Amino acid sequence: MIAEKYAAEIEIILAKYPPDQKRSAVMALLYLAQRDGGYVTKGDMVEISEILGITPTEVASIVGFYTLYHDQPEGVIRIQVCNDLPCALRGADEFLEKLCENLGIQVGETTPDGLVTIEAVMCLAACDKAPMFQVQSADGLSYYEDQTVSSALEVVETLRKQDAS
Amino acid sequence: MMNEFILLRHRQIPDLDQLEVYRQHGGFEAFQNAVTAMNPNDVTQEVKASGLRGRGGAGFPTGLKWTFIDNENWPHYVVANADESEPGTFKDREIMEGNPFQFLEGVALTAYAIQATEAYIYLRGEFWQIAASLDQQIEELEAAGLLGEKIFDTDFSLRIFTHLGAGAYLCGEETALLESMEGKLGQPRLRPPFPPSYGLYGKPTVVNNVETLTNVPYIITRGADWYTSIGTEKSTGPKIFSLSGRVNKPGNYELPLGTTFRELIFEHGGGIPDGREIKAIMAAGASSSLIIANEEALDTPMDYESVPNVGADLGSASVIVIDDTVSIDWVLYKTLHFFSHESCGKCTPCREGIYWMRHIIDRIHQDEASWSDVELLNEVAYQIKGKCLCALGEFAIEAVTSGIERFESDFRAKAAEISSEG
Ligand SMILES: Cc1cc2nc3c(=O)[nH]c(=O)nc-3n(C[C@H](O)[C@H](O)[C@H](O)COP(=O)(O)O)c2cc1C
Ligand code: SF4
Ligand code: FES
Numbered sequence: 273m274i275a276e277k278y279a280a281e282i283e284i285i286l287a288k289y290p291p292d293q294k295r296s297a298v299m300a301l302l303y304l305a306q307r308d309g310g311y312v313t314k315g316d317m318v319e320i321s322e323i324l325g326i327t328p329t330e331v332a333s334i335v336g337f338y339t340l341y342h343d344q345p346e347g348v349i350r351i352q353v354c355n356d357l358p359c360a361l362r363g364a365d366e367f368l369e370k371l372c373e374n375l376g377i378q379v380g381e382t383t384p385d386g387l388v389t390i391e392a393v394m395c396l397a398a399c400d401k402a403p404m405f406q407v408q409s410a411d412g413l414s415y416y417e418d419q420t421v422s423s424a425l426e427v428v429e430t431l432r433k434q435d436a437s
Numbered sequence: 438m439m440n441e442f443i444l445l446r447h448r449q450i451p452d453l454d455q456l457e458v459y460r461q462h463g464g465f466e467a468f469q470n471a472v473t474a475m476n477p478n479d480v481t482q483e484v485k486a487s488g489l490r491g492r493g494g495a496g497f498p499t500g501l502k503w504t505f506i507d508n509e510n511w512p513h514y515v516v517a518n519a520d521e522s523e524p525g526t527f528k529d530r531e532i533m534e535g536n537p538f539q540f541l542e543g544v545a546l547t548a549y550a551i552q553a554t555e556a557y558i559y560l561r562g563e564f565w566q567i568a569a570s571l572d573q574q575i576e577e578l579e580a581a582g583l584l585g586e587k588i589f590d591t592d593f594s595l596r597i598f599t600h601l602g603a604g605a606y607l608c609g610e611e612t613a614l615l616e617s618m619e620g621k622l623g624q625p626r627l628r629p630p631f632p633p634s635y636g637l638y639g640k641p642t643v644v645n646n647v648e649t650l651t652n653v654p655y656i657i658t659r660g661a662d663w664y665t666s667i668g669t670e671k672s673t674g675p676k677i678f679s680l681s682g683r684v685n686k687p688g689n690y691e692l693p694l695g696t697t698f699r700e701l702i703f704e705h706g707g708g709i710p711d712g713r714e715i716k717a718i719m720a721a722g723a724s725s726s727l728i729i730a731n732e733e734a735l736d737t738p739m740d741y742e743s744v745p746n747v748g749a750d751l752g753s754a755s756v757i758v759i760d761d762t763v764s765i766d767w768v769l770y771k772t773l774h775f776f777s778h779e780s781c782g783k784c785t786p787c788r789e790g791i792y793w794m795r796h797i798i799d800r801i802h803q804d805e806a807s808w809s810d811v812e813l814l815n816e817v818a819y820q821i822k823g824k825c826l827c828a829l830g831e832f833a834i835e836a837v838t839s840g841i842e843r844f845e846s847d848f849r850a851k852a853a854e855i856s857s858e859g
Contacts, residue, residue: 288557288598293638295620299603303562324620337622338603340562357723357771358525358681358757394606394775395524395723396563399679400687406563413563 274305275319282323294324298334302341310410311342339393340408349431350408351424352391358399367403368392370421375428387432407431443667443675444651445691447535454570456577459538465583467657468545473589475657480550484653486661488673493518493609493646494721494753496741505633506551507641514642515548515556516618516632517650520602520609522561523722524775525755528677528689529647533560533567536651537574541597543650545584546657548595551643556597559614561604568599575599606779610827611644613781624781625827648677668694672740672751680706682758683713695743699735702758709760717759717844720744721752723772724832726839727765730758748839765844766851769814769837770802776833787830790821794837801851808852815841 275282281304282297289296298320305316317331324331335341353371355364368379372390375383382389398404401417405424409431416427447453450462459465471480485500506513517540521529532540548556560568575597578584586594600618607613608623615637617623636642652674656664665673672694678701681687685707692701698718702708709715718734719725726749728734734747744751759768777795782788797814800806818834825831841848 288600290638293619296600296618298620299601299617302603303565303601326620333622334620338562338605340604356524356775357768360771361682361757361759361763362687394778395522395526397521397527397530397561399525399527399681400689402681413565415563 273319274301274308274316275323277308278304286323295326298324298326298331299338302331302335306341307410307412310348311345313343340413348387348409348435349428350389350391351405351428352393352396352408353405354394354396354398354402355392356395356399358395359402359404362399362402364403367419367421367424371424374421374425387435388428409435442691443655444532444539444648444677445535445689446539453536454534454538454574456538456574456581463658464538464654465542467654468542468549468583469589471546471549471657472591472593477550477552480546480657483661484550484656487652487656487664488661488668488671489649489652489656489664490672490741491646492648492652492676492753494523494724496751499645499649502633502645503547503550503643505631506643507634510634510641512555512640513551513553514637514640515544515551515553516611516614516637516642516644517544517556517558518609518611518614518644518646519558519560519564519567520606520614521564521647522606522609523724523753523755524772525681525719525722525757526679526753527681528679528753528755530564530567531689532647532651532677533564533571537571538578539654540647540651541571541574541578543653544597545595546653547643547645547650548597549593551641552593553643554594554596556595557618557637558597558599559602559608559618560599561602561608563604565601568601571599605781606775607781607827607829610829613827614644615642622781624783627826669738669740669742671742676739676754678739679753679755680758681755683709683715683760683763684758685710695738695740697736697738698730698756701739701756702735706758709758713760713762715758716761716763717765717768718749719757719759719836720749720754722755722757723775724752724828724835725749725757726835727759727768727843728839729843748843764851765840765847766798766801769840770798772836773798773833776829780829780833784824784826784830786821786824787826787833790817790830791833793817794833801848804851804854806852808849811841811848811852 285300301320321328321331353368403419404417452458481503489499490496602608605623608617612626613623632642676694678690690705715730718728773795777791818837
């Protein structure tokens with residue numbers, strides 16, 4: 273129940289918007305639920321709809337529209353490599369291919385231990401620091417820029433160890 | 438060459454992201470002066486006289502936009518567009534990370550000019566750490582009496598809030614952004630009405646880009662006359678050019694509007710790696726048409742009035758450099774994958790058209806298409822033109838139509854390969 277667990281945070285979020293426009297808080301509340309459980313559950317959506325006075329279907333449509341919300345548990349660590357045009361002009365496709373090769377998976381797949389998923393994503397506003405990727409995990413999002421395949425593999429190992437401990 | 442930074446000042450002044458340091462360098466003097474000694478309308482008039490144009494892509498005159506605010510309808514809102522998702526654009530991020538207080542002072546001045554008591558900063562979801570820093574900086578400003586109730590003991594009150602998006606390029610379009618802020622799907626509204634009459638929660642709203650707003654404190658401190666001395670007659674002031682692609686030194690470069698492509702790419706950007714030749718330029722990220730990078734193009738000043746002479750627009754000035762190792766069909770493959778991922782599907786020409794263009798370019802890219810497919814691609818693009826609810830559909834065809842027209846031989850070569858194999 274996020275409503276009880278995060279009562280203070282929810283109050284701060286709601287205070288940002290006019291009292292009759294609570295619905296504006298839906299995005300922030302979804303982030304809160306996702307941070308808590310790794311992904312947004314049906315129960316979270318119902319709860320958020322009750323806080324905001326909208327329907328669960330409306331909340332679900334928001335989850336579906338935006339790429340940063342997830343309604344399924346997936347690989348614990350999502351490595352999202354940008355291979356959009358500017359990064360690709362600086363070798364991002366080759367980087368992505370080699371990284372996948374080294375991890376023994378294809379783009380979009382998860383390693384057999386269920387820990388690491390590799391994805392290709394669109395521009396992350398770091399085009400001058402390609403190859404780059406962001407890591408999406410329970411701790412949120414973080415950027416890794418000016419990467420090589422070996423530095424990226426080190427990052428993956430470190431994250432794996434963190435997750436194991 | 439400009440020797441003083443106006444926007445990327447943190448490159449010259451260490452710790453400029455500390456409020457104390459920012460204030461030691463004149464920070465919030467413009468805001469104090471405006472709130473205590475200027476009419477709101479004087480602020481708007483000064484910005485209008487400065488010639489400042491929107492840095493988010495459309496280049497609309499900023500002061501003029503502020504005069505459109507409907508004074509019969511209250512409250513008013515300021516929304517800073519920090520969605521920064523155009524491929525090749527990474528300038529707003531550097532401003533907010535390095536020089537956040539100047540941006541916030543710009544937001545505050547804009548709010549004073551249109552008498553808004555609430556302002557929001559809409560950031561792309563990936564910028565959550567920047568949002569967290571901004572939240573803290575806003576708190577510091579409130580503690581210092583620079584934001585909050587009755588600022589400088591006047592009747593003016595202002596609060597600023599951050600709002601995180603969640604991964605949708607289209608939310609950078611101002612009306613989609615407002616829908617998203619209202620907790621709805623981030624899809625564009627029919628326009629008119631425009632945000633200055635019907636914006637956030639249906640109230641008069643000014644939406645401006647981060648870089649646009651960051652110019653405002655200087656305009657108020659030093660005046661419109663000083664500002665117009667930078668840049669060209671119709672494109673005044675400094676601009677941050679995000680330079681990416683096949684250059685030796687990619688990065689942000691703050692230069693006067695009107696600087697040539699040649700100076701940016703070869704002097705500042707260190708030229709093309711591996712001794713290759715420059716082939717094409719995209720001046721406005723993935724939403725640009727492809728400029729043939731000949732001598733004439735390289736000598737073209739990067740300003741709003743000159744770039745159209747080489748068949749393109751300056752847009753957000755996100756300059757992507759393409760060299761002669763790259764075949765243009767691959768560029769289209771990349772941009773069409775981007776736009777097909779980002780089309781919201783609300784209108785049929787954009788949804789269906791981009792879907793088909795992507796399928797055709799996939800076939801061309803995989804060497805499975807002939808010249809007639811290239812012609813079909815071009816036709817589909819022209820069918821989308823002028824039929825979309827928002828500019829995304831138009832953006833998606835820029836590279837396609839210009840690429841096929843201006844780099845026909847790349848597509849001919851691709852088609853010839855196929856027919857010789859088949
Ligand atoms: C598809 C699309 C995406 C856009 N993305 C952005 C963006 O990320 N940042 C931005 O400032 N403007 C973006 N714009 C432009 C905005 O709609 C709007 O013109 C701008 O925020 C106005 O501010 P300005 O006048 O200061 O440039 C986008 C427009 C379209 C059509
Ligand atoms: S043009 Fe495309 S992105 Fe814009 S509203 Fe229509 S479908 Fe959506
Ligand atoms: S294209 Fe990869 S960060 Fe911009």
